[in-house]
Amino acid sequence: MSAHHPPVTDWATDFDHTDATWVGDPYPIWEALRTTCPVARSERYGGTWLPVTHENVAAVAYDTEHFTSRSVVVSEVRPGPEDLPAPIGVAPPITSDPPFHALARRLLLPPFAPKKVEALEAFTRELCNELLDEMAGRNPLDAALDYAQHIPVRVIVKMLGFPQDDAPFFRRFIHFVLEEVDMPAEQRIELGAEFDAYINARIDEHIAHPRDDLTSYLLDVELDGNKLSREHVQGTMVLLLVAGIDTTWSAIGASLWHLARNPADRRRMVDEPGIWGTAIEELLRAYAPVTMARLVAQDFEFEGCPMKEGDWVLLPFPAANRDPDFFPKADEVVLDRAENRHAAFGLGIHRCLGSNLARMELRVALEEWMKRYPEFELVDPATVTWSAGQVRGPRSIPVRIL
Amino acid sequence: MRVHVDPDKCQGHNRCYALAPELFDVDDLGNAHELNDGLVPADLQAKARLAAANCPEYAIGVEEDS
Numbered sequence: 001m002s003a004h005h006p007p008v009t010d011w012a013t014d015f016d017h018t019d020a021t022w023v024g025d026p027y028p029i030w031e032a033l034r035t036t037c038p039v040a041r042s043e044r045y046g047g048t049w050l051p052v053t054h055e056n057v058a059a060v061a062y063d064t065e066h067f068t069s070r071s072v073v074v075s076e077v078r079p080g081p082e083d084l085p086a087p088i089g090v091a092p093p094i095t096s097d098p099p100f101h102a103l104a105r106r107l108l109l110p111p112f113a114p115k116k117v118e119a120l121e122a123f124t125r126e127l128c129n130e131l132l133d134e135m136a137g138r139n140p141l142d143a144a145l146d147y148a149q150h151i152p153v154r155v156i157v158k159m160l161g162f163p164q165d166d167a168p169f170f171r172r173f174i175h176f177v178l179e180e181v182d183m184p185a186e187q188r189i190e191l192g193a194e195f196d197a198y199i200n201a202r203i204d205e206h207i208a209h210p211r212d213d214l215t216s217y218l219l220d221v222e223l224d225g226n227k228l229s230r231e232h233v234q235g236t237m238v239l240l241l242v243a244g245i246d247t248t249w250s251a252i253g254a255s256l257w258h259l260a261r262n263p264a265d266r267r268r269m270v271d272e273p274g275i276w277g278t279a280i281e282e283l284l285r286a287y288a289p290v291t292m293a294r295l296v297a298q299d300f301e302f303e304g305c306p307m308k309e310g311d312w313v314l315l316p317f318p319a320a321n322r323d324p325d326f327f328p329k330a331d332e333v334v335l336d337r338a339e340n341r342h343a344a345f346g347l348g349i350h351r352c353l354g355s356n357l358a359r360m361e362l363r364v365a366l367e368e369w370m371k372r373y374p375e376f377e378l379v380d381p382a383t384v385t386w387s388a389g390q391v392r393g394p395r396s397i398p399v400r401i402l
Numbered sequence: 403m404r405v406h407v408d409p410d411k412c413q414g415h416n417r418c419y420a421l422a423p424e425l426f427d428v429d430d431l432g433n434a435h436e437l438n439d440g441l442v443p444a445d446l447q448a449k450a451r452l453a454a455a456n457c458p459e460y461a462i463g464v465e466e467d468s
Contacts, residue, residue, distance in 0.1 A: 106431065110431060113414075113428065113430055113431060114419060114428050277420065339452075339455040340455075340456055341456060342458065347413075347458055348413060348459075351414060356416055
């Protein structure tokens, strides 16, 4: 919930993605805007635009000339002179633009390619079962707090070679980065410094004792014959932690929330194992967690809107995924939807680097949950809480096992 | 029937490889390419169309037999 901004009364001219109405249920807002104002404008955060159709979201995602990725989280802090300038940005490659982007991304693609991710499936399955064992015998329980929130953080922490016990620290930091976007700038910068100190300590430790993990890989890998700068390594590690945790936690949680409310879909998941391939993609489409952002790189007109250099642009892939002009029955979850070009992982050159990992984690988390608890329902729909900001997912899902 | 992945459009979403591993493979970076010069056996034509219809980037071309 927005602690620092006044409530929104007009979504076409004054939207705010931390407003309680948006946090609770953003889909009706986007639906109304699609027909009345497909590119909305708000003066908040120093000036922000919001395209809501699949066509316009795609157009922004593909246009790396007019829209820079130098910052991808809308907040009261724009990248300043102390931050790495474009084209690298503070967390390469997500904050990088062409042509540097392709180089930075290429380094990171191999550890996240499908066949590399397959090797992490056994660890993930074991972790899910460990969590389910810890929950055993309790009823009701919380599908988000007891289960979903622990899975992605522990997988990425394992990949980076950080202590598993530090997982709660990451979750806290990421909550500040992604959700407390309307907090005053000084406080935000202070928290960033604390996290930087932690990451620096992990880097030092890996320089002293290299091992077979993603941190040592980043310290060792070469770009144009040179090792990466410490800032590049640090930025990439922050990216992997921030991007790899809240997002997938949200997708797992939203899927369990959907299944808790839809007994017919629950039964189909159990009775029709062949449906899982399309079902996972459909859950990703319907409950895509991630809204990205861009900064306008130069003054220009987009869809009749006078965009100014430095304006924010929210890039709501979840809205694109619910556009009825692009998806028939866009607001319905159709588990066997055959044609599904969803944009849950973005579009264009910034396609989510961890998409293969996220998809594996989502599938395994649901498989193991459904094996253990094929029948469950919400204790009370009103007690489910949702995250604020650009990553949308349920943060508490009290469920009763039936 | 033939399928072809446009390498300039493919962004490695991995949807084709997941849906039709008989027809597509992915490289070490996760980018897709067609197998067997893109030739699609008769019994896999539906899968080929499905893979194309799930590519978010419209990177897969399907050439139907004339």
